[in-house]
Amino acid sequence: MKAEMMPKTEPFRVRPAAATVAKVTEELAKRFGNRLVTSQAVREQHANTLTWQKNEPPDAVVFAESSEDCVEIVRLCAAHRMPVIPFGTGTSLEGHVNAPYGGVSVDLSRMNKVLAVHALDLDCVVEPGVTREDLNTHLRNDGLFFPIDPGANASLGGMTATRASGTNAVRYGTMKDNVLSLKAVLPDGTILTTSTRAKKSSSGYDLTRLFVGSEGTLGLITEITLRLQGIPEAIAAGVCPFPSVEAACDATILTVQSGIPVARIELLDALSVKAVNLHAKLELPETPVLFLEFHGSDSGVKEQSERFGEIAEDLGGGPFAWATKPEDRNRLWKARHNIYWAGFALKPGATTFATDVCVPISRLAECVEATQRDIAELGLLATIVGHVGDGNFHTAPLFDVENRDEMKRVETFVERLVERALAMGGTCTGEHGVGQGKMKYLEREHGAAAVELMATLKRSIDPLNIMNPGKMVLV
């Protein structure tokens, strides 16, 4: 929109009046029938559910089935200055789907069609509600796969919106690297197409990357073109124990530096291994371990794993236990992905959530070890797992929400963790996003000029501040 057309209004911070909510809900019900839901249970399901942050339900939930639905919803909400909160599978970890000012949650899970697979071009076009597991099932017969794997069976719209990554990022990058183009409904109801299917382009500002990681604050993503990979001829996975976190991190650095194209390299600290053993009935040695996966030709995978084995041995690690059968490999990764749930085996009835810092890999061992010392000092119980090839790791403190003292120590722990990562030249979030939970760290990480620029972008694209207000950056 042109600058002179921008409404000169105060930033939106207050909940719309009850009359406005009633009016918008009525209009939506008229148009969408029983796809408009206002029951408390459904509204609460569509707010934050996975962390200790409070649940802030929207005023209403609409189940969108097409881009056109999204346009209508956004236009109506814009006309009444009603917040619009996109919703995929609800696996977000930082309160992205909360509705602190009320508004309409747009559930995109029914927009779940794979619209096209271009096998020769190694790309596909999907609606935002397609989950990564559904996409991979769809692609299997073409010998293709989509590599980004954040653990949860998240929707690809949500993964795009939060710039997700996960275990395969060390080799295949993050959503930033794997979205070729997208369509979005802008806050005024216009449909934007960011790019073509060309594999690269120098044509104008990178609107694709502006929307990847924008967390629903700039528009509703309604279509995504994703890069795909051929399923490798050979996959080998295994577990390698190390005498210390430092040795495991050093092995990771050497592996990456040697150009070994490892597909996954995941650290579990001794406590995480204990949890995984309890939960998934494995019998891994309870010391720091690396879970690894190699992709390539038969001989390539053999060479990669042998070279890794040598590196591990030099650092006092090993022996490397192979999971050669696909079912054993799947069992391993399932155990890794279920670490969130496995934690509860250590402290039944506890609450938990995942932290998410990322530091330059040279500082990783130091950062993880200082974090372990901090956990001990504060008398907490917290597992540590990391996508260590990228310098990214998560801790999951286990605590009792009724225990005020413990809660305070958890808060101190998180503050110190983020401070430590920032002091080491890292980021407050490697892959979960800012949402509500990380807003307070943004300026410390990026500086005032960057945060002000982010606010300028938000104000210029969404002058009414209807798109997921109260998230990422305050305007």
Place this chain on the structure above:
Amino acid sequence: MKAEMMPKTEPFRVRPAAATVAKVTEELAKRFGNRLVTSQAVREQHANTLTWQKNEPPDAVVFAESSEDCVEIVRLCAAHRMPVIPFGTGTSLEGHVNAPYGGVSVDLSRMNKVLAVHALDLDCVVEPGVTREDLNTHLRNDGLFFPIDPGANASLGGMTATRASGTNAVRYGTMKDNVLSLKAVLPDGTILTTSTRAKKSSSGYDLTRLFVGSEGTLGLITEITLRLQGIPEAIAAGVCPFPSVEAACDATILTVQSGIPVARIELLDALSVKAVNLHAKLELPETPVLFLEFHGSDSGVKEQSERFGEIAEDLGGGPFAWATKPEDRNRLWKARHNIYWAGFALKPGATTFATDVCVPISRLAECVEATQRDIAELGLLATIVGHVGDGNFHTAPLFDVENRDEMKRVETFVERLVERALAMGGTCTGEHGVGQGKMKYLEREHGAAAVELMATLKRSIDPLNIMNPGKMVLV
């Protein structure tokens, strides 16, 4: 800057008054002494020199030596609403360094320090005037290299600003994928830092990618943090002839699809081979050829090249001629990079320029062959070379600028070429950028909503329109 602080002024489109130019020049001379140059020769050197587009010199050239210099220059220019045009090595191909409204060219070539190399993290921090060849010389002793190679010995600031790529992009990506963070002086003189050195982050809007490819229209890039690679244990390069462009393209598609991590895969059409033979005194078969390079371990490179050889043979290509010695390999790639100059061997005294479309790889053979037919139909002489692993190719028509009829045919050729690429789902520029030359295609490629959004971004970040005005997107 806050929305309410944005000056409510008409877009800047006219050349500053002579008195303003005199005033700013005087102030700059006072501050920068003989680093402020206004001679016609130097001003013309700092405008477009590499294409048929006209040379539009700035009013003055300042040689900046630090970020602080850049801040002072931008502040002074902002105060007088004087255009600021960043300049690196002047190898841009689309008129990016022209000064259609006059203004101050900021020559960044003296900001040529490598500020840090973090070998463990595989990254480095450079000033914008460091050229890619200088960086690689600097890195050699650490066993590291920076892979992006656009051919010209461009500055890394310019490469960042145009989202450059080149021959290695099929394996290592473009500048979009290889800039971790950057610093820029914003149009109001504020210094922005876009990100940390963490290898990945989900922290806020992707300001790094907003500036990569922004062509100097949003700010002056003064520092860049780049990802590096370890120098591979083994490198193998060679040339493989094919019976047709289609066969060469099909071999490329199969190579990429099979997951062979080819580092370079470059198509030269028969006419390009002829030019290269004449210019570089090679004796290649004058049919379509692929120049290839493989990076990896000794056995990995051997396996990759054998697998490629099988693919080529199946498609009637080969034999694959190896350049095993580094000097032979360098001679090959030098010949490839000098294709621009080699063209003149075919038509001495001619003028030339490089086109730059990129299409989904499935359409590449069809696109190149239709382009060849068009060249023949229009009675033109034009070589074709392509970064075919990405679907990107260049043609270089050779023409006489005095020959009006030929010029008209060249214009028709370029129009048709871009239309064809866009109709195939491609882009008007794979790697050269928009500058002045491609502005007219932006809306056809992206649609009105995207171009309007780009203009919104430009207006909100640079409300006075002082940063490289008249480029990329009109505001």
